[in-house]
Amino acid sequence: MISQPRSSFASANSARPNRTPNSPAAKPQGAQPFNSMRNFRGPSFPRVRTTIPTPATFGKKLRVMVVGGLEEIGRNCTILEYGDDIIIIDMGLQFPEEDMPGIDYIIPNMNYLKGKEKNIRGVIITHGHYDHIGGIPHLIPVLGYPPIYGLPLTNAIIKKRQEDYKGLRPLSIHNVNLENKLKLGIFEVEFFHLNHNIPDSMGIKVGTPEGVIIHTGDWKFDYQPVAGDAPADLQKIAKIGSEGVLALLSDSTNASQPGHQISESEIGTNLEDIIKKVPGRLIIGTFASLLSRIKQMIEIAEKAGKVVAIEGFSMKNNIEIA
Numbered sequence: 001m002i003s004q005p006r007s008s009f010a011s012a013n014s015a016r017p018n019r020t021p022n023s024p025a026a027k028p029q030g031a032q033p034f035n036s037m038r039n040f041r042g043p044s045f046p047r048v049r050t051t052i053p054t055p056a057t058f059g060k061k062l063r064v065m066v067v068g069g070l071e072e073i074g075r076n077c078t079i080l081e082y083g084d085d086i087i088i089i090d091m092g093l094q095f096p097e098e099d100m101p102g103i104d105y106i107i108p109n110m111n112y113l114k115g116k117e118k119n120i121r122g123v124i125i126t127h128g129h130y131d132h133i134g135g136i137p138h139l140i141p142v143l144g145y146p147p148i149y150g151l152p153l154t155n156a157i158i159k160k161r162q163e164d165y166k167g168l169r170p171l172s173i174h175n176v177n178l179e180n181k182l183k184l185g186i187f188e189v190e191f192f193h194l195n196h197n198i199p200d201s202m203g204i205k206v207g208t209p210e211g212v213i214i215h216t217g218d219w220k221f222d223y224q225p226v227a228g229d230a231p232a233d234l235q236k237i238a239k240i241g242s243e244g245v246l247a248l249l250s251d252s253t254n255a256s257q258p259g260h261q262i263s264e265s266e267i268g269t270n271l272e273d274i275i276k277k278v279p280g281r282l283i284i285g286t287f288a289s290l291l292s293r294i295k296q297m298i299e300i301a302e303k304a305g306k307v308v309a310i311e312g313f314s315m316k317n318n319i320e321i322a
């Protein structure tokens with residue numbers, strides 16, 4: 001049984017930037033001593049560009065609707081709507097709590113899109129974790145099979161999972177690369193690399209007539225990522241920032257806590273200590289989607305002369321896909 005919770009739309013209609021010019025006092029005064037925090041005004045960010053209404057944009061509003069995934073773990077899904085154009089970012093599921101007997105998982109409530117299916121220009125998936133892709137088999141048919149865009153590993157996991165749901169039409173699914181620019185209706189979509197514990201994780205830049213929306217998916221800045229990954233594309237991120245951003249949608253586990261996450265390679269060192277110290281058999285439980293972490297474990301086990309046995313349906317599938 002699948003539960004659809006009550007809608008949790010957070011509508012940020014046409015969040016327009018402040019048009020009041022900076023007061024003279026707020027202008028940077030050149031190099032200032034840091035001896036008083038009272039004088040420190042922080043870095044100066046460029047003002048967000050605003051567009052002059054045209055016949056194509058007159059009277060239209062940008063709607064940013066977070067249907068799930070903010071301040072909760074699971075069912076990540078964000079809808080952007082401008083006039084007759086809609087794009088969806090991520091379509092995840094949430095696992096039930098202990099007090100939800102009979103519920104297998106929870107999917108985003110898409111009732112808002114009823115009657116607007118023809119306006120959906122595309123579904124963009126930031127990465128292959130189930131809390132970002134798990135709603136696809138349940139929601140894509142209801143939404144009229146809009147095209148899905150993702151990086152290759154993400155798409156491979158989506159396609160493999162789709163095989164478990166018999167009787168569905170084939171997905172319209174398209175590989176993108178980080179240099180691609182997509183035009184989905186009025187939206188201009190670009191991508192940038194971020195670090196996470198599954199390869200092929202990306203952030204999304206969406207150009208709209210109101211300004212640029214950034215959606216990061218799950219992310220961290222890892223300056224020493226595990227082998228095969230590269231650090232987040234800070235240059236591209238800085239360039240996007242310098243051009244002006246209307247809204248940053250960024251929610252990642254523990255992101256609200258101050259400080260810095262340790263690098264995945266440091267986690268690898270800890271794992272190595274543990275795995276090497278155990279004289280006999282060692283059983284490790286982890287999410288099947290933590291593919292970078294699983295890769296680390298297999299490599300460490302190999303170095304320690306241990307034989308690896310993989311157990312679990314999704315675990316076997318994901319490793320085969322990767």
Ligand SMILES: [Zn+2]
Binds near residue numbers: 218
């Ligand atoms: Zn994730």
